[in-house]
Amino acid sequence: MAIKFERVSFQYTSMDNKGYLALADINLSINKTGEFITLIGETGSGKSTLAQHMNALLQPTEGRVHIFGITVDDKTKKQRKIKLNPIRKQVGLVFQFPEYQLFEETVEKDIMFGPKNFGVSTEEAAKRAEKMIEVVGLDASYLKRSPFNLSGGEKKRVSIAGILAMEPEILILDEPTSGLDPIGRNALLDVFYNIHTELDKTVIIITHDMNTVYEYAKRVMVMREGVLVYDGDPVALFSKSNIDRWNLDVPDILGLTRDLEAKFDYKFTEPPRSRKALFKALEGMLK
Amino acid sequence: MKNIVIGRYIPGNSFLYSLDPRTKILALLILMIGVFVIDHIMHMVYAIAIIFLVLLLGKISIKRIYLGLRPLLFLLIFTFTFQIIFNRHGELLFEETLYYSPVSIALAAAIGIFWFFTKRFIKFRLLYFLMTLLAIGTVLSLTLFPGTFATGRFAVYEEGLFMALFIMLRLIIIVTLSTMLTMTTKPTDLNLGLEQILAPLKILRINAEEIAMIISISLRYIPTLLDEANKIMLAQASRGVDFEEGKMKEKVVQIVSLLVPMFIISFKRSDDLANAMEARSFAPGRPRTRLHVLTWKRLDSCVLALSFLLLVTAILSRVLL
Known part of the structure; x- marks a missing residue:
């Protein structure tokens, strides 16, 4: 696990000392x-x-970030x-x-x-x-x-x-x-x-x-x-x-495949995610 | 950088806030002249009492004023010690002979170094600093150590003490007055007031409106530039520039890597701003109407009259007493 967020929150301090919560309780790992x-x-x-x-330019105000074995907290x-x-x-x-x-x-x-x-x-x-x-x-x-x-x-x-x-x-x-x-x-x-x-x-x-x-x-x-x-x-x-x-x-390709499916009453086995994949799938459909 | 108190507007409501900015600027000028006219320490004490009264009436917390004074603490202490040590007029109040020997100097230096490294852990820094000074003075005044190669004299004279207090009070009053102005007046209002006060300078072919515009634009862009600098520092930090550490040679590169983008962005920004202003038909020197028009109220006349009265009193007190 290269990057791991543990309950990370981050608050920007502003002029009037009312903080602005930019991150709230984030958990993830990459x-x-x-x-x-x-x-x-x-x-x-x-x-x-x-x-x-993720590269410790900012440090969390709450929680911990682990980046390549280094733990960063407030x-x-x-x-x-x-x-x-x-x-x-x-x-x-x-x-x-x-x-x-x-x-x-x-x-x-x-x-x-x-x-x-x-x-x-x-x-x-x-x-x-x-x-x-x-x-x-x-x-x-x-x-x-x-x-x-x-x-x-x-x-x-x-x-x-x-x-x-x-x-x-x-x-x-x-x-x-x-x-x-x-x-x-x-x-x-x-x-x-x-x-x-x-x-x-x-x-x-x-x-x-x-x-x-x-x-x-x-x-x-x-x-x-x-x-x-x-x-x-x-x-x-x-x-x-x-x-x-x-x-x-909705991505363009997805909108298009949905329209195609509705129009031709066809179901793609695997929804194509790029133009290339769509053309390939269309070949299958036309056959 | 976000805790700068000098020159910051703090919203509130009191008579100071409802005054016309022109009144406040003029009153500040008049009162400052008054403060410089006063030449006796007792009168200075009266003056500071009046300032306190105004602060109370204007509902401004003393703590805010203290925060504004804090950056000047060093200057205040410096002038104070300078006066005490070098002004040798009037009655002698206190005298102590100092003995310089290798041991005592080393000890004094040790105390100084100890202070330097421990000061960050002490809450009352000023008190701690004064105590350290006292300790150094005591060490130097002891006759215990052998090998004295020189003696010095530390003496406090009446005039020196009064002068030191006098100058300190004067500085405090001036800073308090200006803080009061900036704290209760929005920068835009301040600018507008300044512009109208300087308007008569047109006779000397000085365009007050342009000056006011320059001031207001610079004020407007200070936070933007700070924000920009912060972003540049982050961008460079992600390329391995360590702004907190690094040797002297690296420091130079770090500063260049911050300043060059800063300059370029500022020029670009001013270009864009000029275009935006021109696109809205801004032409310097042309007569323009205002969104906010300053109105002179009875309170303004009263405050101005009162300030004048105080100035006259100060002049009279100097001439007559």
Whole structure:
């Protein structure tokens, strides 16, 4: 068990000393390998706060988080006995807005920044930068450019490459596809899916896109007002009739298959979760 | 960072809240001049008594004012000790010879170091600090230790003590007055008041409205920038920047990794703001109507007259007494 939450609550302190409960009594566990998780929920439901607990950027005000054998609770930061920094190498978190992290003169230096902080040599970091820029779908010519002259989507890719270059055990991405064009979005999602399948790493994606959830995720977590209301199989989630109470939407493919089933009075043996699978299933239906 | 008391508006209701911001700013100016006119410690004590009365009438808790004064505690103690040690006029009140020997200096330093490492566990820090000073003084005044290579003299004179108290009271009054203003006036109101008071400067070709706009925009963006800085620090922390630990060289990189995104985001933000203002046809210098119009009430005239009266009293007391 790589990450385990035990009755975790988190309260933001505000100006008037009335706390705001961002997480309420959360229990979950995440494996080191083999998981592809999507985290969904409306804005302000505590998704990002939850993600920031997974690499100890935030510490719970109640309860405990165990991350790779290190226990984090409300006293961890005060006691200063445990170094939290190594956790961030193991659990890489990509923030939603790349503007918050890009600062170096060149893209290459910026990608190298993370690995070098964790003691990777300059040569090795440069090698990783070269590799990762390709992985996120840009070419090597970008390495010498300034990160501030890139488009929004390119910045996003560079910031993702910066975390990938740290070679974390678990990768968490906060809305990695927001602000990207559809083609770029699908390409990037494939990148994450490849990281998951080829390197057998756990990937956690925060998203608003139900299609991503349905097509890629093996497991989905739904947050609602700081509470983890659902944690499990996406197919089971969307087959529930009242998911709109969590402000969720039915994925396009699922809507289409339901319509097809109703129209042709046919039952798919296994509901297709991607376009490819749907076409395959249609072949079966036409036969 | 969220516990800054100076300059923070705290909602409430009392006559101080219903006053016109212009009145409050002018009264603050008048009373401050008055405080600087006073030159006798007894008059200063009267002045602080009046301030206390206003605090009571204005339903402002003394604790809040104390919290506002706390960041200035160091300054207060510093001026106080400075005056006591270096002002040597008037009657001699207290004298003690200090003997500097290797042993006594080492002992004094040891007490100082002990204080430095234990202070965080003590609740009454100021008291503990004073006790430590007293202990150091006592150690230095003892003649027990051999090898005295120099002697010094610690003396307190009447004038020094009075001057020290006087300056301390003056500082306290000034800070209390300004805290009262900012605590009972919303930043927007304060700004509007300032703008109207500075409006006559138009003759000197100074546009008060623009200055007021600049001030209000900067005030508005302080919390936003703090929030942004926090987010940047989290984003960099997830790339292995340890803002709490690290050596000097690492510290520089850490600060750069915070400042560069900060600057870029601020420029972007100001650009967006300028566009948004222009999109709503904002043009500096054009006459504009206001959503909130300040109204001058009888209470305002009374308070202003009373402040004037206090200033006149202060001047008279200086001239006549």
